[in-house]
Each structure stands twice: as C-alpha cells, then as structure tokens.
Amino acid sequence: MTKEKTEKPVLTDEQKKIRRKAIFNRYKAWLYLLPAIVILLIFTVWPIFNTIRMALLKNYDSMKELGGMSFEFGFDNFVSVVHYNKFLTCLGNTMLLTIITVPVSTMLALLVAVALNSIKFLRRAFQTIFFLPYVTNSIAIGMVFMTMFQMIGNINNPVSLGIINSIIEALGGTRVNWVNVGSNYWANITVLAIYIIWNALPFKILVLLGGLQGVNKQYYDAAKVDGASRWRIFWRITVPLLSPMIAYVVITGFIGGFKEYSSIVGIFGDTMGPVGNKGSLNTMVGFIYDNIQENQGRASAAALILFAIILVVTMINLYVSKKKVHY
Amino acid sequence: MKVVLQHLTKIFPSRNKKDKGAEVIAVNDFNLEIPDGKLIGLLGPSGCGKSTTLFMISGLQTPSDGKIFFGEDDVTELAPENRGIGLVFQNYALYPHLTVQQNILFPLQNLKGENRLSKEEMLRRADEVAKLVQIDEYMNRKPSELSGGQQQRVAIARALVKMPRVLLLDEPLSNLDARLRLQTREEIRRIQRDTGITTIFVTHDQEEAMSISDYIVVMKLGVIMQTGKPQWVYDDPANLFVAKFLGTPPINVFTGKVENGYLYIGDEKVLDVGGVEDQEVYVGIRPEGFLLDAEGGLSCKVSGIDVMGRDISVVSTNPNAISPIVRSIISSDEIRNIAGDTVRFKLKEHKVFIFNKETELRVHFGGQIAMHEKMVAEMQAEGQAYTTHTGPLPREADDKVKQDTHVEQKKGFLAKVKGLLPKKKSNEKPVGSTEDKPAEEPQENQPSEE
Numbered sequence: 001m002t003k004e005k006t007e008k009p010v011l012t013d014e015q016k017k018i019r020r021k022a023i024f025n026r027y028k029a030w031l032y033l034l035p036a037i038v039i040l041l042i043f044t045v046w047p048i049f050n051t052i053r054m055a056l057l058k059n060y061d062s063m064k065e066l067g068g069m070s071f072e073f074g075f076d077n078f079v080s081v082v083h084y085n086k087f088l089t090c091l092g093n094t095m096l097l098t099i100i101t102v103p104v105s106t107m108l109a110l111l112v113a114v115a116l117n118s119i120k121f122l123r124r125a126f127q128t129i130f131f132l133p134y135v136t137n138s139i140a141i142g143m144v145f146m147t148m149f150q151m152i153g154n155i156n157n158p159v160s161l162g163i164i165n166s167i168i169e170a171l172g173g174t175r176v177n178w179v180n181v182g183s184n185y186w187a188n189i190t191v192l193a194i195y196i197i198w199n200a201l202p203f204k205i206l207v208l209l210g211g212l213q214g215v216n217k218q219y220y221d222a223a224k225v226d227g228a229s230r231w232r233i234f235w236r237i238t239v240p241l242l243s244p245m246i247a248y249v250v251i252t253g254f255i256g257g258f259k260e261y262s263s264i265v266g267i268f269g270d271t272m273g274p275v276g277n278k279g280s281l282n283t284m285v286g287f288i289y290d291n292i293q294e295n296q297g298r299a300s301a302a303a304l305i306l307f308a309i310i311l312v313v314t315m316i317n318l319y320v321s322k323k324k325v326h327y
Numbered sequence: 328m329k330v331v332l333q334h335l336t337k338i339f340p341s342r343n344k345k346d347k348g349a350e351v352i353a354v355n356d357f358n359l360e361i362p363d364g365k366l367i368g369l370l371g372p373s374g375c376g377k378s379t380t381l382f383m384i385s386g387l388q389t390p391s392d393g394k395i396f397f398g399e400d401d402v403t404e405l406a407p408e409n410r411g412i413g414l415v416f417q418n419y420a421l422y423p424h425l426t427v428q429q430n431i432l433f434p435l436q437n438l439k440g441e442n443r444l445s446k447e448e449m450l451r452r453a454d455e456v457a458k459l460v461q462i463d464e465y466m467n468r469k470p471s472e473l474s475g476g477q478q479q480r481v482a483i484a485r486a487l488v489k490m491p492r493v494l495l496l497d498e499p500l501s502n503l504d505a506r507l508r509l510q511t512r513e514e515i516r517r518i519q520r521d522t523g524i525t526t527i528f529v530t531h532d533q534e535e536a537m538s539i540s541d542y543i544v545v546m547k548l549g550v551i552m553q554t555g556k557p558q559w560v561y562d563d564p565a566n567l568f569v570a571k572f573l574g575t576p577p578i579n580v581f582t583g584k585v586e587n588g589y590l591y592i593g594d595e596k597v598l599d600v601g602g603v604e605d606q607e608v609y610v611g612i613r614p615e616g617f618l619l620d621a622e623g624g625l626s627c628k629v630s631g632i633d634v635m636g637r638d639i640s641v642v643s644t645n646p647n648a649i650s651p652i653v654r655s656i657i658s659s660d661e662i663r664n665i666a667g668d669t670v671r672f673k674l675k676e677h678k679v680f681i682f683n684k685e686t687e688l689r690v691h692f693g694g695q696i697a698m699h700e701k702m703v704a705e706m707q708a709e710g711q712a713y714t715t716h717t718g719p720l721p722r723e724a725d726d727k728v729k730q731d732t733h734v735e736q737k738k739g740f741l742a743k744v745k746g747l748l749p750k751k752k753s754n755e756k757p758v759g760s761t762e763d764k765p766a767e768e769p770q771e772n773q774p775s776e777e
Contacts, residue, residue, distance in 0.1 A: 218420035221387050226434035226485070227408030236433070240424040 055300035062296060077301035084298070086279055090287040097192060097283070098257030105197040106250055109204030114238060116205070117212040127209070134202035142266015145195045149178035149267075179267060181275045188274060188281055196263050200256065204249040211245035212238070247321035251314055258310050261285035284309075328398050328411075328492040328525050330361040330384065335393035337379050337549075353379040355549040357393065361527065361542075362709070366519045368536030368557075369529045371546035372572070377529045378497055380546075384527065385414045385495050397492055408437070410493075413486025413524075417498040419478050421470040427481050428453060428466040434489045456488045459518060476507045483518060494519070496528035500535055512539050533573050537561065545569050553715045559702045562677070563695070565715035567687040570611040570680050576640070576656070580649045582684070583610040590681060593647045597624035598674050600681065600692040607684040609649075614640070616678025617655035619664050623673035627653050629665065643670060 011019065054060045055078070057071035065071070081087055116126055133141060153159035155177060165175040177183040178191050219241065223233045239246070260283050264272055273280035282290070284306045291299035335357035341350040354376040361367050369377040382388040384395060386407035395403045402410050421430050431453040435444055444452070457463040460480040462473075470478055479499065486494055499515060500508045516539040519526045530536050536543045537557035545552040545560060545568075552572075553565040564570035570578050583592040584607050590598040592610055617625075627643035630652065634640075639659045642652050655672065677698065681690045691699050 216418075216420065218416050218418065219422060222414070222416060222420040222422075222485075223433075224387065225385060225407045225412065225414045226489075227437040228433070229437070232437060237422060240422075243424070 051300045051303055054297055055304050057297060059295075060297035060300075077295075077297040078305070080295075080298050081301045081305060086282060086287060086290075087302075089280065090282045090284050093189075093281055094258055094260060094283045096189065097196060097260055098254060100189075100193045101196045101200065102250060102253040102257050104193070105200040105204060106246065106253060108197065109201050109208055109249065110239075110242070110246070112201065113205050113208035113212055114234065116209055130205050131202045133199050134206075138199060138262045139266045141199060142195065142263055145191065146179060146267045149191050151175075151177070151180050155180055155182065179274055183274045183277075185280060188268075191267060192263060192281065195267060196257075196260060199263065200253060204253070207245050207249050208242060211242045215241050243321070243325040247317070247325050251317045251321070254313050254317060255310055258306060258313070259285055261289070329363045329396075330359075330493055330525055330527070331394075331396040332357055332359045332361075332380075332384070333394045333396070334358060335380065335383060335395065336391050337376070337383060337388065338391040353549050354383070354390075357549070357551060359544060359551065359554065361525060364523045364525055365541040366516065366526045366528070366539060368540035368543040369527060369546060370533060370536040370543050370572075371531065371552075373531055374548075375546040376549035377531075377546050379549075381495050381497055381527060381529045384493070385412050386410050387414075411489075411491050413483075413489065413491035413494045415479075415482045415486050415494075415496045415499055417501060419470075419482035419502075421478055421481055421485070423470055426467050426469055427457070427462060427473070430470065430481055431457060431484050431488050434485060438489070452488055453484075456484045459487070459521065460484045460514070474507075475503050476511055479503065479511055480514070483515070487518070487522065487524070491524060494522075494524045494526040496526065498529055498531070500530070500532070508535070515539060534575060537573070545572060547572075551715075555702070555706060559706070563689075563699050563702055564611075564680060565689050567609055567611065567682040570682070570689075574613060576614050576654045577650075578611045578613055578680075579653045579655070581610040581612070581645065581647045582649065583608050583647065583681075585681065585690075590679075592625055592645070595624050595626060598676065598679055603681070603690055603692045606690075608690065609682040609684055609687065611680040611682065612674060613678040614654050614656040616675045617641075617657060617672040618675060619657055619661045619670060620673035621671055623671040625672045625674065626669050627655075627672065628668055629670055632662070632665065634659065634662075641665065641670060 054062075056073055056075070058074045058076045060071050060077075061069075112130060116123055116130070119126075148163045149165075150162050151158040151160065151165065152162075161169065161175060162178070164178065169175055176187055178187050215238070219237055220233065223237050228236065264281050264283060264286065268274060268281060271278045272282040272286050279290075284302065288299045288302045288306070291302060335354055336352070337354040339351040339353055357376075357380060369380060371377050379388060383390045386402070386405060390403065393403075394401060397410065407414075422433065425433065432449055435449045435452060438444060453466075454463060457466060460483050462477055462480045462484060465473060465477060465481075470481065473481065479502070483496075483499075496515070500511055503511055512535055515526075515528070528536075528540075540557055542554060543557050543560055544554045547568050553560050553569045555563075560569060561573050564573065567580070571580065581592045583590060583597075584605070585591070585600055585603045586605050588599065588601040588603065589596050590600045590603075590608070590610065597610075625645070627641075627645045629641060629643045631642040632639055633642060635656075637659060638656050639662055641655045641657060643655070644651065645653050676693055677695060681692065682688060683690055
C-alpha cells in the first residue's frame with residue numbers, strides 16, 4: 001500500500017477529500033437504488049426465476065426439495081398442463097372473456113369519456129360516480145352482482161327473483177337463470193362480461209378523459225370551421241389524437257383480461273362455476289391456483305404458458321398500434 | 328365579399344357568480360364596413376378584443392349583441408361551417424396525425440350533398456392551393472416534419488381550399504422568427520392579392536399591420552380607436568392612444584399647454600398653433616419630427632447618440648417628457664452640429680400632434696386641419712367610412728398615461744421573468760429591487776386573448 005502511494009503524486013488532505021467525494025458521487029446513484037433493487041430481486045426476480053426452474057423439473061415439490069430430494073430436468077410439466085382435462089376449458093373461458101370485454105369496455109369508456117368531456121355541469125360529480133368501481137373491492141362488487149342476478153329459493157318457484165330478473169319481468173320479458181343451479185354457460189358468461197366491463201370502465205375512462213383534456217381545443221374549432229360533422233370529428237380527430245391512450249388501455253385491458261380471476265370468485269365463489277357445474281367458468285389464473293396444492297411444477301408451467309400468451313398478444317397489440325397510433 | 332359589422336358587442340360573464348360587476352366587455356359596439364377584396368388588419372394591444380372580434384366573424388363565438396353581414400347575407404346566426412370562411416389559427420391547429428395533403432383535403436371531404444366533389448376534383452383543388460402557397464413538394468409530410476413557416480402556409484392552404492368568402496387570420500405571424508415573419512407577411516399579401524379574398528387579420532404588431540394592410544383598425548379595450556389606411560392613421564392619429572401605439576421608435580409625449588396661439592413645453596415656446604384655444608395638452612412628437620436648430624424652441628439634454636448609418640438617433644431627456652428619454656431621428660450629416668450637453672430642436676409642424684389633456688383627443692391646428700379633411704374625403708370616396716372614437720376614451724381602472732408603452736411593456740416582462748427565476752443567495756441584490764413596482768399588466772385579465 002505504502003509503496004503504491006509513493007508512486008502516485010502526494011495528495012493534500014483537501015485533495016483527498018475532493019477525491020473521496022468524487023468517488024462517492026460516482027456510486028451514489030447505486031446506493032440510492034439499492035433498497036429497491038434488493039426488494040425487487042427477492043420478491044420479483046427470484047420468484048420469476050424459481051417459477052421457470054419449477055416448471056422445468058419433473059414432479060417438483062418444494063417440501064421434498066427441503067427434505068434434500070433432487071429432481072430431474074424435463075418438459076413433463078408442460079405436457080401435463082396441456083393434457084390436463086380442465087386446461088382447455090380454462091384457456092377458452094379466459095380467451096372468450098377477454099375478447100368480449102376488452103373491445104366493449106374500451107368503446108364504452110371512450111363514449112363516456114367524450115360525453116364527460118363535453119359537459120360542464122355536474123362533470124365532477126359524474127367523474128366521481130364513474131370512478132367508484134375502481135376504489136371498491138372487486139370481490140365485494142362481485143357479491144353485489146351475484147345478489148342482483150341470483151334467484152333465492154326453488155328455481156321454479158323462487159322466493160326472490162333478484163333485481164335484474166325483476167326488472168326483466170316488469171318489462172314483460174321472461175326471467176333468465178343467470179347464475180343458479182342448472183344455469184346456461186352463456187348466461188354465466190354474460191353476467192361475468194357485464195361485471196368485468198363495468199369493473200374495467202373507470203380506469204379506462206380516467207385515462208381517456210385525461211387524454212381528451214390534453215387535446216388542444218383549437219383542433220375542434222378548426223374542424224368546426226371546416227364543416228366536419230360530429231361523427232367525423234369523433235373518428236377523424238378525436239380517435240386519432242387519443243390513439244396513444246386507446247392503445248394503452250387496450251394493451252393493459254388484454255393483460256388484465258388474461259389475468260381475470262377475482263370476478264369469478266366474487267360471483268360464483270371459489271367453485272369457479274354455478275352450483276352443480278364446478279369449474280365450468282375457471283380461468284387460467286384459477287387453473288394455476290388450483291394446481292399449486294396438487295402439483296407445483298404444473299402450476300408453474302401453466303403460469304409460464306399464460307405469460308407466453310400475454311407476451312404474444314401484447315406484441316401483436318404493439319405491432320398493430322405502431323401502425324395505427326399516430327405519434 | 329363585403330363584410331359589415333354592426334354594433335357588434337361581446338360580453339363575457341363574470342366568472343365569479345356573486346360578483347356581477349366583474350363581467351368583461353371584450354368588444355363594445357363595434358361598427359365596421361370592410362370593402363370587398365381588401366386586407367384589413369385588426370390592431371391593438373393584447374386584451375383589446377381583436378381576436379374576439381375575429382372569432383365572432385368566424386362564428387366560433389356568438390356575439391352578445393349586434394349583427395354581422397357577408398355581402399347582403401346576415402350571417403350572425405349561422406354556424407361557422409355555413410358562413411364560407413377560412414380561418415387560420417395562431418398556432419395553425421394542423422391535425423398532427425394527417426399529412427399535409429390530408430390536412431388540406433379535410434375541409435373538402437366534409438362537403439355534403441350537391442357540393443360534394445369527386446375524388447379527382449378534391450385532389451386537383453388541393454394541388455392547386457398547395458401550389459399557390461408553395462408547399463406542393465411537402466404534400467406527404469406530417470405537420471411535425473415541417474418548419475413553422477411551412478406549417479403556416481399549410482394552415483393558409485387549408486383555409487383557402489374550400490374557396491372561402493372571407494379569410495380570417497389570427498396572429499398569423501406571431502409564431503415565426505423575425506426573418507420568416509417578414510417573408511411570410513409578403514407571402515400573405517401576395518396570396519391575398521392573387522385570390523382577391525376579403526381578408527381580416529389580427530395582430531398586436533403595428534409594423535406587421537401597417538406593412539401589409541389596406542386598412543388598419545386600431546382597437547383598445549374593445550372599442551375602435553381609429554380606422555384608415557396605415558399611413559393616414561400614422562400621420563393623423565385621432566387620439567393619444569393611437570399616436571402612441573403606432574410607430575417605432577415610439578412617439579415622444581410631453582406635457583404642455585397652448586397659450587395665446589402658441590404651444591409651450593415647459594416654459595419653452597415651441598410652435599405656432601394659431602387658432603387653438605388655450606388649454607392643457609399632451610404633445611406628441613414623432614422621432615422624425617425634430618430638426619436640429621440652434622434657434623429651435625425645444626431644448627433637451629443629450630444623453631447619447633445611436634448611430635444607425637443613414638440616420639442617427641439622438642437620445643436625450645427633457646423634464647416635461649412623459650417617457651424617461653426623448654428619441655429623435657435626424658440625418659447623420661447633422662452629427663457634427665451636436666456639441667455640448669444641450670441640443671435645441673425646431674419641430675416639423677405635421678409631425679407634432681396635440682391632444683387635449685382631459686379627453687386625450689386630437690386637436691388639429693394649422694395645416695393639419697386641411698390634411699385631415701382631405702384624408703376623410705378620400706376615404707369616403709373609396710367607400711370606406713372614416714371612423715374614430717369620439718366619446719371619452721375607455722380606460723382601465725388604473726389606466727393613467729403610461730410613461731411609454733414599449734418601455735413599460737418591457738419592464739413588465741422583465742419583472743415577470745425575474746419573478747420566475749429562483750431567488751439568488753442573500754449576498755446578491757434582492758429580486759425586483761430595481762423595479763419601482765411589481766409587474767402590472769392590467770390588459771392580461773381579459774379572457775378574450777388566451
């Protein structure tokens with residue numbers, strides 16, 4: 001050490017202080033990042049890594065691993081996921097719900113946002129009302145939806161019809177068995193879609209409304225002077241100018257849709273289906289949860305498959321939006 | 328297309344509902360007849376209601392009172408798209424997601440029914456107008472890929488493509504740099520001449536308005552101060568406001584009095600104004616109205632000389648001047664005649680304007696009377712009503728005679744900028760200590776100019 005020091009020019013205390021400070025400044029950023037990095041490593045990076053590891057090990061069991069057992073490497077888990085009898089149901093339900101709810105909720109959110117943006121009176125009140133679902137627990141909302149659609153008592157002679165069926169009958173329609181025993185699959189899906197759309201609206205409205213408020217009013221004045229109809233203004237001006245926000249809500253909507261789970265638990269309970277038809281409405285996330293107890297390797301493999309699906313869909317989304325988003 | 332504005336008034340309701348008095352009269356009883364095919368500049372400081380007037384003509388704002396005629400048609404109640412106007416916005420408002428061509432085509436694609444054009448005809452019209460404004464090479468670019476001046480021309484093309492009866496331009500040059508501004512204003516002039524469309528444009532820049540307008544309309548606080556050919560308005564201002572607003576360098580204003588047919592600034596007898604009653608006056612003297620003369624009536628203390636080549640500008644002070652400096656422009660040959668601290672000036676009669684101190688209205692004297700009458704007669708012969716404001720001038724609550732519009736504006740701006748800067752350490756001068764008072768920009772309160 002001392003030898004090295006003599007070779008270097010001798011530094012005064014003042015210079016040393018400056019040097020130390022410079023070194024500190026160089027690494028300061030890392031010091032500040034450290035807590036976040038540590039937390040991310042423990043709770044995000046390691047679990048992802050471990051999921052991949054678990055998915056690639058045959059008959060993996062964490063308890064047995066703790067007991068010192070080692071496992072063989074292989075793709076058995078993926079094969080077992082695909083061959084598992086409930087897998088296709090889950091995948092189908094997830095796809096169906098996503099494909100129905102994302103476009104519908106985006107369109108509705110766009111209409112509501114445009115409407116909200118064009119009123120002055122009561123705008124704040126409506127904004128609050130539309131935002132309420134966002135701050136409410138989704139399981140709680142699901143249970144409210146359930147009671148709205150559920151009939152109580154004997155199906156053929158119920159004590160209570162539930163508010164939706166009451167309204168349908170008051171309007172002269174025939175009651176529908178939405179969620180009770182023996183209910184039709186499409187009736188179940190309808191209830192779920194309504195619930196998911198309603199639950200997804202507030203966030204989308206918020207984002208789109210924010211985007212609308214950022215649009216220069218002069219574009220609308222210019223369009224008015226140019227004689228554009230309201231319909232044309234909407235399609236030729238509003239939608240293109242909002243396209244970055246629309247792309248954002250569509251992409252996050254798809255991701256959220258593929259991860260749909262709590263809405264089904266909220267309405268149908270953890271049986272994931274109406275009474276007597278257990279698991280008929282299960283989704284990919286539900287599939288993963290179901291398998292965690294039984295077979296961790298299979299659950300991990302299912303999680304990776306879901307990840308791959310979301311990745312592919314998001315890439316397609318990004319590719320499309322690159323062509324359609326205007327800036 | 329002749330445009331007639333009758334008693335046009337716009338009142339913005341008070342934002343605070345309890346305080347009814349806070350409503351803003353942006354445009355007050357505006358009467359104007361714009362002859363067919365002319366280029367009219369609406370000119371005034373910010374907040375004078377010129378943009379509001381323009382937007383009322385466009386139909387984007389509804390007048391509180393009054394009527395608007397295009398030719399013989401009353402268009403007051405018509406929606407903007409049915410008026411046959413082209414409007415160019417201050418920031419152009421080009422649709423950022425459409426190409427230049429699509430932007431220009433947009434108004435044509437909106438035409439309905441029998442007015443609908445075939446696709447080829449639309450493209451032909453777009454091409455034609457793009458050639459007119461010389462942007463035909465950039466048809467496939469997006470607005471963000473164009474320079475400010477090019478964007479400006481696209482905006483004009485979009486306004487012209489549906490062949491409007493009236494073209495309206497809102498501060499069309501304010502977003503351009505100085506050189507481009509000169510070039511573009513000539514361009515606007517050329518396009519207007521080529522198309523012969525009646526054009527109204529709004530600006531706060533008097534030089535811009537004077538250089539290209541057939542007529543200018545000087546406004547203050549929603550009221551027309553004076554209309555006329557630019558040179559006339561410059562040579563024959565109707566009141567102190569107009570005199571101060573037009574001209575760079577600005578007019579020099581002194582307090583003075585008229586006594587026994589002579590004009591006095593302080594104790595100095597500066598000009599023979601025979602026929603004018605005795606009264607307290609403001610005296611406005613254009614910088615070019617001074618003649619260096621050892622026998623001259625007005626004496627000023629020299630504080631500096633700016634050499635400008637052909638001319639020199641003598642910067643001096645006078646205790647009776649309202650502005651801190653008196654600026655006179657004289658031929659550079661005279662520079663050797665300036666010796667010592669004090670200069671004496673003789674005044675050119677037609678460059679000296681006197682205004683009654685109470686009303687701030689112009690008092691003509693001597694040869695100015697004949698000149699004024701000749702201008703009014705000429706103007707009427709051209710079918711343009713000569714308008715000046717005759718009643719008491721509109722004033723802000725604290726609208727005392729400002730020292731010098733330009734200096735004042737600059738000061739206000741500096742104070743604002745200073746206010747925005749972070750406070751310096753205590754050993755430096757406290758912020759704004761050089762300012763005698765905080766920035767006051769009373770004109771900015773009005774909603775008409777965002």
